[in-house]
Amino acid sequence: MNIPLHKWLQANGRRQAVPGDKWYLDFAANLLPAVRRCPLFKNSGNEAQEQATLALTLYFQDAISQNGGWNTFVRLYRERYGNLLPFYHTGENYTEDEINLEDVALVLWTQLARPALRHPGDYTLCNPEDEQLAALCGVAYDLMDVAFEEAPVSETPSAPWMKGTKELHTLPTPPPDILPTPGMNENARRCLEHSGGHPLIYFADYDELTHFFAQTLGWEGRNILPDLAKEREFVLFANTKGILLAHNVAACFRDSHNPMFDEERATTEGYRLFCQPGLCPFDLLRFGMQAGFLADARFPFHHGKTILQDNWDFVARYYLGEYYEGD
Known part of the structure:
Protein backbone atom coordinates (compact mmCIF):
# COMPACT_ATOMS: atom_id res chain seq x y z
CA MET A 1 0.00 0.00 0.00
CA ASN A 2 1.41 3.39 -1.03
CA ILE A 3 1.30 6.49 1.14
CA PRO A 4 -1.63 8.68 -0.01
CA LEU A 5 -1.09 12.18 -1.34
CA HIS A 6 -2.98 13.88 1.48
CA LYS A 7 -0.53 12.50 4.06
CA TRP A 8 2.42 13.79 2.04
CA LEU A 9 0.81 17.22 1.75
CA GLN A 10 0.07 17.25 5.47
CA ALA A 11 3.67 16.30 6.27
CA ASN A 12 4.85 19.19 4.08
CA GLY A 13 2.48 21.60 5.78
CA ARG A 14 0.60 22.58 2.62
CA ARG A 15 -2.76 21.92 0.96
CA GLN A 16 -1.92 22.17 -2.71
CA ALA A 17 0.10 19.63 -4.69
CA VAL A 18 3.18 20.70 -6.64
CA PRO A 19 4.74 18.99 -9.68
CA GLY A 20 7.36 17.03 -7.74
CA ASP A 21 4.94 15.40 -5.30
CA LYS A 22 4.29 12.29 -7.40
CA TRP A 23 8.02 11.67 -7.76
CA TYR A 24 8.59 11.82 -4.00
CA LEU A 25 5.55 9.64 -3.30
CA ASP A 26 6.98 7.04 -5.70
CA PHE A 27 10.28 7.28 -3.84
CA ALA A 28 8.46 6.80 -0.54
CA ALA A 29 6.70 3.73 -1.98
CA ASN A 30 10.11 2.21 -2.76
CA LEU A 31 11.41 3.03 0.73
CA LEU A 32 8.40 1.90 2.79
CA PRO A 33 9.04 -1.88 2.48
CA ALA A 34 12.55 -1.45 3.92
CA VAL A 35 11.14 0.48 6.88
CA ARG A 36 8.54 -2.23 7.46
CA ARG A 37 11.18 -4.97 7.39
CA CYS A 38 13.41 -3.22 9.90
CA PRO A 39 13.11 -4.92 13.33
CA LEU A 40 12.92 -1.49 14.99
CA PHE A 41 9.68 -0.71 13.13
CA LYS A 42 8.33 -4.19 12.39
CA ASN A 43 5.90 -4.22 15.32
CA SER A 44 5.25 -0.48 15.58
CA GLY A 45 2.17 -0.36 13.36
CA ASN A 46 1.42 1.04 9.94
CA GLU A 47 1.13 4.67 11.10
CA ALA A 48 4.61 4.74 12.67
CA GLN A 49 6.09 3.05 9.60
CA GLU A 50 4.49 5.58 7.29
CA GLN A 51 5.60 8.50 9.48
CA ALA A 52 9.20 7.28 9.42
CA THR A 53 9.06 6.89 5.64
CA LEU A 54 7.57 10.35 5.25
CA ALA A 55 10.27 11.87 7.46
CA LEU A 56 13.04 10.26 5.39
CA THR A 57 11.40 11.39 2.16
CA LEU A 58 10.97 14.92 3.49
CA TYR A 59 14.65 14.96 4.39
CA PHE A 60 15.54 13.85 0.85
CA GLN A 61 13.31 16.53 -0.68
CA ASP A 62 14.80 19.22 1.58
CA ALA A 63 18.37 18.09 0.92
CA ILE A 64 17.75 18.29 -2.82
CA SER A 65 15.99 21.64 -2.60
CA GLN A 66 18.21 23.15 0.12
CA ASN A 67 15.22 24.52 1.97
CA GLY A 68 12.43 23.38 4.23
CA GLY A 69 12.13 21.77 7.64
CA TRP A 70 15.43 19.91 7.63
CA ASN A 71 17.38 23.07 6.96
CA THR A 72 15.44 24.89 9.67
CA PHE A 73 16.44 22.22 12.18
CA VAL A 74 20.13 22.30 11.19
CA ARG A 75 20.24 26.11 11.31
CA LEU A 76 18.67 26.27 14.76
CA TYR A 77 20.85 23.47 16.09
CA ARG A 78 24.00 25.26 14.90
CA GLU A 79 22.80 28.51 16.51
CA ARG A 80 22.31 26.76 19.85
CA TYR A 81 25.32 24.45 19.93
CA GLY A 82 27.84 25.59 17.33
CA ASN A 83 27.94 22.32 15.40
CA LEU A 84 25.68 20.63 12.88
CA LEU A 85 24.12 17.58 14.53
CA PRO A 86 23.68 15.88 17.89
CA PHE A 87 25.17 12.41 18.43
CA TYR A 88 26.91 12.06 15.08
CA HIS A 89 30.37 13.29 14.11
CA THR A 90 30.32 15.29 10.89
CA GLY A 91 33.82 14.73 9.54
CA GLU A 92 35.51 15.55 6.26
CA ASN A 93 33.15 13.29 4.29
CA TYR A 94 30.12 15.26 5.46
CA THR A 95 28.80 17.70 2.83
CA GLU A 96 26.14 20.18 3.90
CA ASP A 97 24.45 20.60 0.51
CA GLU A 98 24.15 16.86 -0.19
CA ILE A 99 22.64 13.81 1.48
CA ASN A 100 24.60 12.37 4.40
CA LEU A 101 24.43 9.12 6.34
CA GLU A 102 24.58 11.07 9.60
CA ASP A 103 21.52 13.12 8.62
CA VAL A 104 19.53 10.03 7.69
CA ALA A 105 20.48 8.37 10.97
CA LEU A 106 19.32 11.39 12.99
CA VAL A 107 15.99 11.53 11.16
CA LEU A 108 15.46 7.85 11.99
CA TRP A 109 16.48 8.43 15.60
CA THR A 110 13.76 11.07 16.00
CA GLN A 111 11.20 8.54 14.77
CA LEU A 112 12.26 6.01 17.40
CA ALA A 113 13.15 8.22 20.38
CA ARG A 114 9.77 9.40 21.63
CA PRO A 115 9.15 11.96 24.40
CA ALA A 116 6.45 11.23 26.96
CA LEU A 117 2.89 11.91 25.81
CA ARG A 118 0.29 10.79 28.34
CA HIS A 119 2.42 10.00 31.40
CA PRO A 120 5.85 11.38 32.39
CA GLY A 121 7.42 7.93 32.32
CA ASP A 122 6.15 6.71 28.95
CA TYR A 123 9.05 8.12 26.91
CA THR A 124 11.02 5.80 24.62
CA LEU A 125 14.81 5.71 24.35
CA CYS A 126 16.74 4.90 21.19
CA ASN A 127 20.45 4.29 20.80
CA PRO A 128 21.66 6.57 17.96
CA GLU A 129 24.38 3.96 17.31
CA ASP A 130 21.96 1.01 17.14
CA GLU A 131 23.08 -1.53 14.52
CA GLN A 132 19.57 -2.04 13.15
CA LEU A 133 19.11 1.71 12.86
CA ALA A 134 22.42 1.92 11.00
CA ALA A 135 21.35 -0.88 8.65
CA LEU A 136 18.09 0.86 7.72
CA CYS A 137 19.99 4.13 7.43
CA GLY A 138 22.28 2.49 4.86
CA VAL A 139 19.36 1.18 2.81
CA ALA A 140 17.59 4.56 2.82
CA TYR A 141 20.80 6.41 1.95
CA ASP A 142 21.53 4.07 -0.96
CA LEU A 143 18.04 4.63 -2.39
CA MET A 144 18.56 8.38 -2.11
CA ASP A 145 22.01 8.17 -3.65
CA VAL A 146 20.76 6.25 -6.69
CA ALA A 147 17.92 8.73 -7.24
CA PHE A 148 19.85 11.90 -6.34
CA GLU A 149 20.43 13.24 -9.86
CA GLU A 150 16.82 12.80 -10.96
CA ALA A 151 15.10 14.03 -7.79
CA PRO A 152 13.11 17.22 -8.47
CA VAL A 153 13.76 20.49 -6.68
CA SER A 154 10.80 21.74 -4.66
CA GLU A 155 10.35 25.49 -4.88
CA THR A 156 7.86 25.37 -2.00
CA PRO A 157 9.72 24.74 1.28
CA SER A 158 8.32 22.14 3.64
CA ALA A 159 7.07 23.34 7.02
CA PRO A 160 9.17 22.54 10.12
CA TRP A 161 8.62 18.77 10.34
CA MET A 162 11.76 17.52 12.07
CA LYS A 163 11.07 16.44 15.64
CA GLY A 164 12.99 18.63 18.07
CA THR A 165 12.72 21.78 15.95
CA LYS A 166 10.15 23.48 18.17
CA GLU A 167 12.31 22.89 21.24
CA LEU A 168 15.35 24.46 19.55
CA HIS A 169 13.48 27.78 19.38
CA THR A 170 13.75 28.09 23.18
CA LEU A 171 16.56 30.51 23.97
CA PRO A 172 18.85 29.56 26.85
CA THR A 173 18.62 31.71 29.96
CA PRO A 174 21.47 32.45 32.37
CA PRO A 175 21.61 30.06 35.32
CA PRO A 176 20.40 31.53 38.61
CA ASP A 177 23.06 32.95 40.91
CA ILE A 178 23.90 30.82 43.94
CA LEU A 179 25.68 33.52 45.93
CA PRO A 180 23.77 35.45 48.61
CA THR A 181 22.71 38.83 47.28
CA PRO A 182 20.82 41.81 48.73
CA GLY A 183 17.10 41.32 48.41
CA MET A 184 17.51 37.59 47.87
CA ASN A 185 14.56 35.32 48.53
CA GLU A 186 14.49 34.85 52.30
CA ASN A 187 14.04 31.08 52.15
CA ALA A 188 17.01 30.73 49.81
CA ARG A 189 19.15 33.02 51.98
CA ARG A 190 18.45 30.94 55.08
CA CYS A 191 19.23 27.73 53.21
CA LEU A 192 22.61 29.06 52.07
CA GLU A 193 23.34 30.34 55.56
CA HIS A 194 22.51 26.92 57.01
CA SER A 195 24.66 25.04 54.48
CA GLY A 196 27.65 27.35 54.61
CA GLY A 197 26.98 28.57 51.09
CA HIS A 198 26.47 25.19 49.42
CA PRO A 199 23.39 25.52 47.16
CA LEU A 200 22.22 21.90 47.47
CA ILE A 201 20.79 20.37 50.63
CA TYR A 202 19.73 16.73 50.85
CA PHE A 203 17.00 15.05 52.90
CA ALA A 204 16.44 11.32 53.26
CA ASP A 205 12.70 11.50 53.82
CA TYR A 206 9.70 13.73 54.39
CA ASP A 207 10.28 13.98 58.14
CA GLU A 208 13.79 15.36 57.64
CA LEU A 209 12.50 17.79 55.03
CA THR A 210 9.63 19.17 57.11
CA HIS A 211 11.83 19.42 60.21
CA PHE A 212 14.23 21.59 58.22
CA PHE A 213 11.42 23.76 56.88
CA ALA A 214 10.01 24.26 60.36
CA GLN A 215 13.24 24.74 62.32
CA THR A 216 15.47 26.49 59.79
CA LEU A 217 13.07 28.30 57.48
CA GLY A 218 10.48 29.02 60.15
CA TRP A 219 7.56 27.53 58.26
CA GLU A 220 4.59 27.05 60.55
CA GLY A 221 1.89 24.42 60.69
CA ARG A 222 1.85 20.67 60.63
CA ASN A 223 0.71 20.33 57.05
CA ILE A 224 3.89 21.29 55.17
CA LEU A 225 3.85 20.08 51.53
CA PRO A 226 1.50 17.17 52.31
CA ASP A 227 1.61 15.85 48.73
CA LEU A 228 5.26 14.87 49.34
CA ALA A 229 4.60 12.85 52.50
CA LYS A 230 5.34 9.51 50.84
CA GLU A 231 8.36 10.68 48.84
CA ARG A 232 12.04 10.24 49.69
CA GLU A 233 15.55 11.32 48.70
CA PHE A 234 14.94 15.04 48.33
CA VAL A 235 17.30 17.60 46.81
CA LEU A 236 16.74 21.27 47.63
CA PHE A 237 18.40 23.87 45.38
CA ALA A 238 18.76 27.38 46.86
CA ASN A 239 19.43 30.22 44.42
CA THR A 240 18.43 33.77 43.60
CA LYS A 241 15.10 32.58 42.18
CA GLY A 242 14.18 30.97 45.49
CA ILE A 243 14.24 27.28 46.37
CA LEU A 244 13.61 24.34 44.06
CA LEU A 245 12.78 20.89 45.33
CA ALA A 246 13.04 17.48 43.65
CA HIS A 247 12.30 14.09 45.15
CA ASN A 248 13.51 10.57 44.40
CA VAL A 249 16.65 11.89 42.69
CA ALA A 250 19.23 12.44 45.46
CA ALA A 251 20.96 9.11 44.77
CA CYS A 252 22.12 10.47 41.40
CA PHE A 253 24.08 13.49 42.73
CA ARG A 254 27.79 12.77 43.30
CA ASP A 255 28.23 15.56 45.83
CA SER A 256 30.44 15.31 48.92
CA HIS A 257 27.59 16.92 50.88
CA ASN A 258 25.17 14.18 49.82
CA PRO A 259 25.00 11.13 52.12
CA MET A 260 22.52 9.42 49.79
CA PHE A 261 24.70 9.27 46.68
CA ASP A 262 24.60 5.77 45.22
CA GLU A 263 26.98 5.18 42.32
CA GLU A 264 25.11 2.16 40.99
CA ARG A 265 21.79 3.97 40.96
CA ALA A 266 23.36 7.13 39.56
CA THR A 267 24.65 5.02 36.68
CA THR A 268 21.43 3.14 36.01
CA GLU A 269 18.83 5.80 36.86
CA GLY A 270 20.54 9.13 36.18
CA TYR A 271 19.39 9.43 32.57
CA ARG A 272 15.78 9.68 33.78
CA LEU A 273 16.45 13.23 35.01
CA PHE A 274 17.02 14.29 31.39
CA CYS A 275 14.08 12.38 29.89
CA GLN A 276 11.19 12.33 32.36
CA PRO A 277 9.24 15.61 32.49
CA GLY A 278 8.80 16.99 35.99
CA LEU A 279 11.27 14.66 37.69
CA CYS A 280 14.03 17.25 38.11
CA PRO A 281 13.62 21.04 37.68
CA PHE A 282 15.79 22.20 34.80
CA ASP A 283 17.77 24.72 36.87
CA LEU A 284 18.75 21.90 39.23
CA LEU A 285 19.60 19.63 36.31
CA ARG A 286 21.77 22.30 34.70
CA PHE A 287 23.53 23.11 37.97
CA GLY A 288 24.15 19.41 38.58
CA MET A 289 25.79 19.08 35.17
CA GLN A 290 27.85 22.26 35.48
CA ALA A 291 29.08 21.26 38.94
CA GLY A 292 29.95 17.73 37.84
CA PHE A 293 27.44 16.16 40.23
CA LEU A 294 25.69 14.19 37.46
CA ALA A 295 28.82 12.83 35.81
CA ASP A 296 27.68 9.23 36.33
CA ALA A 297 24.49 9.59 34.29
CA ARG A 298 24.41 7.49 31.15
CA PHE A 299 21.96 5.90 28.77
CA PRO A 300 21.48 2.14 29.21
CA PHE A 301 23.28 1.14 26.02
CA HIS A 302 26.80 0.99 24.57
CA HIS A 303 28.57 4.38 24.68
CA GLY A 304 25.59 5.59 26.69
CA LYS A 305 27.68 7.79 28.97
CA THR A 306 29.42 9.67 26.17
CA ILE A 307 26.19 10.04 24.20
CA LEU A 308 24.32 11.55 27.14
CA GLN A 309 27.11 13.64 28.65
CA ASP A 310 28.09 15.17 25.29
CA ASN A 311 24.51 15.90 24.23
CA TYR A 323 9.82 21.62 31.26
CA TYR A 324 13.11 22.59 29.59
CA GLU A 325 14.09 26.03 30.94
CA GLY A 326 10.69 26.07 32.64
CA ASP A 327 10.22 28.11 35.80
Missing part, protein backbone atom coordinates in the same frame (compact mmCIF):
# COMPACT_ATOMS: atom_id res chain seq x y z
CA TRP A 312 22.71 16.40 27.53
CA ASP A 313 21.24 19.81 26.76
CA PHE A 314 19.75 18.69 23.46
CA VAL A 315 18.46 15.50 25.08
CA ALA A 316 16.79 17.58 27.79
CA ARG A 317 15.25 19.90 25.19
CA TYR A 318 13.98 16.98 23.14
CA TYR A 319 12.49 14.94 25.97
CA LEU A 320 11.45 17.54 28.55
CA GLY A 321 9.59 19.85 26.18
CA GLU A 322 7.94 22.68 28.11
Whole structure:
Protein backbone atom coordinates (compact mmCIF):
# COMPACT_ATOMS: atom_id res chain seq x y z
CA MET A 1 0.00 0.00 0.00
CA ASN A 2 1.41 3.39 -1.03
CA ILE A 3 1.30 6.49 1.14
CA PRO A 4 -1.63 8.68 -0.01
CA LEU A 5 -1.09 12.18 -1.34
CA HIS A 6 -2.98 13.88 1.48
CA LYS A 7 -0.53 12.50 4.06
CA TRP A 8 2.42 13.79 2.04
CA LEU A 9 0.81 17.22 1.75
CA GLN A 10 0.07 17.25 5.47
CA ALA A 11 3.67 16.30 6.27
CA ASN A 12 4.85 19.19 4.08
CA GLY A 13 2.48 21.60 5.78
CA ARG A 14 0.60 22.58 2.62
CA ARG A 15 -2.76 21.92 0.96
CA GLN A 16 -1.92 22.17 -2.71
CA ALA A 17 0.10 19.63 -4.69
CA VAL A 18 3.18 20.70 -6.64
CA PRO A 19 4.74 18.99 -9.68
CA GLY A 20 7.36 17.03 -7.74
CA ASP A 21 4.94 15.40 -5.30
CA LYS A 22 4.29 12.29 -7.40
CA TRP A 23 8.02 11.67 -7.76
CA TYR A 24 8.59 11.82 -4.00
CA LEU A 25 5.55 9.64 -3.30
CA ASP A 26 6.98 7.04 -5.70
CA PHE A 27 10.28 7.28 -3.84
CA ALA A 28 8.46 6.80 -0.54
CA ALA A 29 6.70 3.73 -1.98
CA ASN A 30 10.11 2.21 -2.76
CA LEU A 31 11.41 3.03 0.73
CA LEU A 32 8.40 1.90 2.79
CA PRO A 33 9.04 -1.88 2.48
CA ALA A 34 12.55 -1.45 3.92
CA VAL A 35 11.14 0.48 6.88
CA ARG A 36 8.54 -2.23 7.46
CA ARG A 37 11.18 -4.97 7.39
CA CYS A 38 13.41 -3.22 9.90
CA PRO A 39 13.11 -4.92 13.33
CA LEU A 40 12.92 -1.49 14.99
CA PHE A 41 9.68 -0.71 13.13
CA LYS A 42 8.33 -4.19 12.39
CA ASN A 43 5.90 -4.22 15.32
CA SER A 44 5.25 -0.48 15.58
CA GLY A 45 2.17 -0.36 13.36
CA ASN A 46 1.42 1.04 9.94
CA GLU A 47 1.13 4.67 11.10
CA ALA A 48 4.61 4.74 12.67
CA GLN A 49 6.09 3.05 9.60
CA GLU A 50 4.49 5.58 7.29
CA GLN A 51 5.60 8.50 9.48
CA ALA A 52 9.20 7.28 9.42
CA THR A 53 9.06 6.89 5.64
CA LEU A 54 7.57 10.35 5.25
CA ALA A 55 10.27 11.87 7.46
CA LEU A 56 13.04 10.26 5.39
CA THR A 57 11.40 11.39 2.16
CA LEU A 58 10.97 14.92 3.49
CA TYR A 59 14.65 14.96 4.39
CA PHE A 60 15.54 13.85 0.85
CA GLN A 61 13.31 16.53 -0.68
CA ASP A 62 14.80 19.22 1.58
CA ALA A 63 18.37 18.09 0.92
CA ILE A 64 17.75 18.29 -2.82
CA SER A 65 15.99 21.64 -2.60
CA GLN A 66 18.21 23.15 0.12
CA ASN A 67 15.22 24.52 1.97
CA GLY A 68 12.43 23.38 4.23
CA GLY A 69 12.13 21.77 7.64
CA TRP A 70 15.43 19.91 7.63
CA ASN A 71 17.38 23.07 6.96
CA THR A 72 15.44 24.89 9.67
CA PHE A 73 16.44 22.22 12.18
CA VAL A 74 20.13 22.30 11.19
CA ARG A 75 20.24 26.11 11.31
CA LEU A 76 18.67 26.27 14.76
CA TYR A 77 20.85 23.47 16.09
CA ARG A 78 24.00 25.26 14.90
CA GLU A 79 22.80 28.51 16.51
CA ARG A 80 22.31 26.76 19.85
CA TYR A 81 25.32 24.45 19.93
CA GLY A 82 27.84 25.59 17.33
CA ASN A 83 27.94 22.32 15.40
CA LEU A 84 25.68 20.63 12.88
CA LEU A 85 24.12 17.58 14.53
CA PRO A 86 23.68 15.88 17.89
CA PHE A 87 25.17 12.41 18.43
CA TYR A 88 26.91 12.06 15.08
CA HIS A 89 30.37 13.29 14.11
CA THR A 90 30.32 15.29 10.89
CA GLY A 91 33.82 14.73 9.54
CA GLU A 92 35.51 15.55 6.26
CA ASN A 93 33.15 13.29 4.29
CA TYR A 94 30.12 15.26 5.46
CA THR A 95 28.80 17.70 2.83
CA GLU A 96 26.14 20.18 3.90
CA ASP A 97 24.45 20.60 0.51
CA GLU A 98 24.15 16.86 -0.19
CA ILE A 99 22.64 13.81 1.48
CA ASN A 100 24.60 12.37 4.40
CA LEU A 101 24.43 9.12 6.34
CA GLU A 102 24.58 11.07 9.60
CA ASP A 103 21.52 13.12 8.62
CA VAL A 104 19.53 10.03 7.69
CA ALA A 105 20.48 8.37 10.97
CA LEU A 106 19.32 11.39 12.99
CA VAL A 107 15.99 11.53 11.16
CA LEU A 108 15.46 7.85 11.99
CA TRP A 109 16.48 8.43 15.60
CA THR A 110 13.76 11.07 16.00
CA GLN A 111 11.20 8.54 14.77
CA LEU A 112 12.26 6.01 17.40
CA ALA A 113 13.15 8.22 20.38
CA ARG A 114 9.77 9.40 21.63
CA PRO A 115 9.15 11.96 24.40
CA ALA A 116 6.45 11.23 26.96
CA LEU A 117 2.89 11.91 25.81
CA ARG A 118 0.29 10.79 28.34
CA HIS A 119 2.42 10.00 31.40
CA PRO A 120 5.85 11.38 32.39
CA GLY A 121 7.42 7.93 32.32
CA ASP A 122 6.15 6.71 28.95
CA TYR A 123 9.05 8.12 26.91
CA THR A 124 11.02 5.80 24.62
CA LEU A 125 14.81 5.71 24.35
CA CYS A 126 16.74 4.90 21.19
CA ASN A 127 20.45 4.29 20.80
CA PRO A 128 21.66 6.57 17.96
CA GLU A 129 24.38 3.96 17.31
CA ASP A 130 21.96 1.01 17.14
CA GLU A 131 23.08 -1.53 14.52
CA GLN A 132 19.57 -2.04 13.15
CA LEU A 133 19.11 1.71 12.86
CA ALA A 134 22.42 1.92 11.00
CA ALA A 135 21.35 -0.88 8.65
CA LEU A 136 18.09 0.86 7.72
CA CYS A 137 19.99 4.13 7.43
CA GLY A 138 22.28 2.49 4.86
CA VAL A 139 19.36 1.18 2.81
CA ALA A 140 17.59 4.56 2.82
CA TYR A 141 20.80 6.41 1.95
CA ASP A 142 21.53 4.07 -0.96
CA LEU A 143 18.04 4.63 -2.39
CA MET A 144 18.56 8.38 -2.11
CA ASP A 145 22.01 8.17 -3.65
CA VAL A 146 20.76 6.25 -6.69
CA ALA A 147 17.92 8.73 -7.24
CA PHE A 148 19.85 11.90 -6.34
CA GLU A 149 20.43 13.24 -9.86
CA GLU A 150 16.82 12.80 -10.96
CA ALA A 151 15.10 14.03 -7.79
CA PRO A 152 13.11 17.22 -8.47
CA VAL A 153 13.76 20.49 -6.68
CA SER A 154 10.80 21.74 -4.66
CA GLU A 155 10.35 25.49 -4.88
CA THR A 156 7.86 25.37 -2.00
CA PRO A 157 9.72 24.74 1.28
CA SER A 158 8.32 22.14 3.64
CA ALA A 159 7.07 23.34 7.02
CA PRO A 160 9.17 22.54 10.12
CA TRP A 161 8.62 18.77 10.34
CA MET A 162 11.76 17.52 12.07
CA LYS A 163 11.07 16.44 15.64
CA GLY A 164 12.99 18.63 18.07
CA THR A 165 12.72 21.78 15.95
CA LYS A 166 10.15 23.48 18.17
CA GLU A 167 12.31 22.89 21.24
CA LEU A 168 15.35 24.46 19.55
CA HIS A 169 13.48 27.78 19.38
CA THR A 170 13.75 28.09 23.18
CA LEU A 171 16.56 30.51 23.97
CA PRO A 172 18.85 29.56 26.85
CA THR A 173 18.62 31.71 29.96
CA PRO A 174 21.47 32.45 32.37
CA PRO A 175 21.61 30.06 35.32
CA PRO A 176 20.40 31.53 38.61
CA ASP A 177 23.06 32.95 40.91
CA ILE A 178 23.90 30.82 43.94
CA LEU A 179 25.68 33.52 45.93
CA PRO A 180 23.77 35.45 48.61
CA THR A 181 22.71 38.83 47.28
CA PRO A 182 20.82 41.81 48.73
CA GLY A 183 17.10 41.32 48.41
CA MET A 184 17.51 37.59 47.87
CA ASN A 185 14.56 35.32 48.53
CA GLU A 186 14.49 34.85 52.30
CA ASN A 187 14.04 31.08 52.15
CA ALA A 188 17.01 30.73 49.81
CA ARG A 189 19.15 33.02 51.98
CA ARG A 190 18.45 30.94 55.08
CA CYS A 191 19.23 27.73 53.21
CA LEU A 192 22.61 29.06 52.07
CA GLU A 193 23.34 30.34 55.56
CA HIS A 194 22.51 26.92 57.01
CA SER A 195 24.66 25.04 54.48
CA GLY A 196 27.65 27.35 54.61
CA GLY A 197 26.98 28.57 51.09
CA HIS A 198 26.47 25.19 49.42
CA PRO A 199 23.39 25.52 47.16
CA LEU A 200 22.22 21.90 47.47
CA ILE A 201 20.79 20.37 50.63
CA TYR A 202 19.73 16.73 50.85
CA PHE A 203 17.00 15.05 52.90
CA ALA A 204 16.44 11.32 53.26
CA ASP A 205 12.70 11.50 53.82
CA TYR A 206 9.70 13.73 54.39
CA ASP A 207 10.28 13.98 58.14
CA GLU A 208 13.79 15.36 57.64
CA LEU A 209 12.50 17.79 55.03
CA THR A 210 9.63 19.17 57.11
CA HIS A 211 11.83 19.42 60.21
CA PHE A 212 14.23 21.59 58.22
CA PHE A 213 11.42 23.76 56.88
CA ALA A 214 10.01 24.26 60.36
CA GLN A 215 13.24 24.74 62.32
CA THR A 216 15.47 26.49 59.79
CA LEU A 217 13.07 28.30 57.48
CA GLY A 218 10.48 29.02 60.15
CA TRP A 219 7.56 27.53 58.26
CA GLU A 220 4.59 27.05 60.55
CA GLY A 221 1.89 24.42 60.69
CA ARG A 222 1.85 20.67 60.63
CA ASN A 223 0.71 20.33 57.05
CA ILE A 224 3.89 21.29 55.17
CA LEU A 225 3.85 20.08 51.53
CA PRO A 226 1.50 17.17 52.31
CA ASP A 227 1.61 15.85 48.73
CA LEU A 228 5.26 14.87 49.34
CA ALA A 229 4.60 12.85 52.50
CA LYS A 230 5.34 9.51 50.84
CA GLU A 231 8.36 10.68 48.84
CA ARG A 232 12.04 10.24 49.69
CA GLU A 233 15.55 11.32 48.70
CA PHE A 234 14.94 15.04 48.33
CA VAL A 235 17.30 17.60 46.81
CA LEU A 236 16.74 21.27 47.63
CA PHE A 237 18.40 23.87 45.38
CA ALA A 238 18.76 27.38 46.86
CA ASN A 239 19.43 30.22 44.42
CA THR A 240 18.43 33.77 43.60
CA LYS A 241 15.10 32.58 42.18
CA GLY A 242 14.18 30.97 45.49
CA ILE A 243 14.24 27.28 46.37
CA LEU A 244 13.61 24.34 44.06
CA LEU A 245 12.78 20.89 45.33
CA ALA A 246 13.04 17.48 43.65
CA HIS A 247 12.30 14.09 45.15
CA ASN A 248 13.51 10.57 44.40
CA VAL A 249 16.65 11.89 42.69
CA ALA A 250 19.23 12.44 45.46
CA ALA A 251 20.96 9.11 44.77
CA CYS A 252 22.12 10.47 41.40
CA PHE A 253 24.08 13.49 42.73
CA ARG A 254 27.79 12.77 43.30
CA ASP A 255 28.23 15.56 45.83
CA SER A 256 30.44 15.31 48.92
CA HIS A 257 27.59 16.92 50.88
CA ASN A 258 25.17 14.18 49.82
CA PRO A 259 25.00 11.13 52.12
CA MET A 260 22.52 9.42 49.79
CA PHE A 261 24.70 9.27 46.68
CA ASP A 262 24.60 5.77 45.22
CA GLU A 263 26.98 5.18 42.32
CA GLU A 264 25.11 2.16 40.99
CA ARG A 265 21.79 3.97 40.96
CA ALA A 266 23.36 7.13 39.56
CA THR A 267 24.65 5.02 36.68
CA THR A 268 21.43 3.14 36.01
CA GLU A 269 18.83 5.80 36.86
CA GLY A 270 20.54 9.13 36.18
CA TYR A 271 19.39 9.43 32.57
CA ARG A 272 15.78 9.68 33.78
CA LEU A 273 16.45 13.23 35.01
CA PHE A 274 17.02 14.29 31.39
CA CYS A 275 14.08 12.38 29.89
CA GLN A 276 11.19 12.33 32.36
CA PRO A 277 9.24 15.61 32.49
CA GLY A 278 8.80 16.99 35.99
CA LEU A 279 11.27 14.66 37.69
CA CYS A 280 14.03 17.25 38.11
CA PRO A 281 13.62 21.04 37.68
CA PHE A 282 15.79 22.20 34.80
CA ASP A 283 17.77 24.72 36.87
CA LEU A 284 18.75 21.90 39.23
CA LEU A 285 19.60 19.63 36.31
CA ARG A 286 21.77 22.30 34.70
CA PHE A 287 23.53 23.11 37.97
CA GLY A 288 24.15 19.41 38.58
CA MET A 289 25.79 19.08 35.17
CA GLN A 290 27.85 22.26 35.48
CA ALA A 291 29.08 21.26 38.94
CA GLY A 292 29.95 17.73 37.84
CA PHE A 293 27.44 16.16 40.23
CA LEU A 294 25.69 14.19 37.46
CA ALA A 295 28.82 12.83 35.81
CA ASP A 296 27.68 9.23 36.33
CA ALA A 297 24.49 9.59 34.29
CA ARG A 298 24.41 7.49 31.15
CA PHE A 299 21.96 5.90 28.77
CA PRO A 300 21.48 2.14 29.21
CA PHE A 301 23.28 1.14 26.02
CA HIS A 302 26.80 0.99 24.57
CA HIS A 303 28.57 4.38 24.68
CA GLY A 304 25.59 5.59 26.69
CA LYS A 305 27.68 7.79 28.97
CA THR A 306 29.42 9.67 26.17
CA ILE A 307 26.19 10.04 24.20
CA LEU A 308 24.32 11.55 27.14
CA GLN A 309 27.11 13.64 28.65
CA ASP A 310 28.09 15.17 25.29
CA ASN A 311 24.51 15.90 24.23
CA TRP A 312 22.71 16.40 27.53
CA ASP A 313 21.24 19.81 26.76
CA PHE A 314 19.75 18.69 23.46
CA VAL A 315 18.46 15.50 25.08
CA ALA A 316 16.79 17.58 27.79
CA ARG A 317 15.25 19.90 25.19
CA TYR A 318 13.98 16.98 23.14
CA TYR A 319 12.49 14.94 25.97
CA LEU A 320 11.45 17.54 28.55
CA GLY A 321 9.59 19.85 26.18
CA GLU A 322 7.94 22.68 28.11
CA TYR A 323 9.82 21.62 31.26
CA TYR A 324 13.11 22.59 29.59
CA GLU A 325 14.09 26.03 30.94
CA GLY A 326 10.69 26.07 32.64
CA ASP A 327 10.22 28.11 35.80
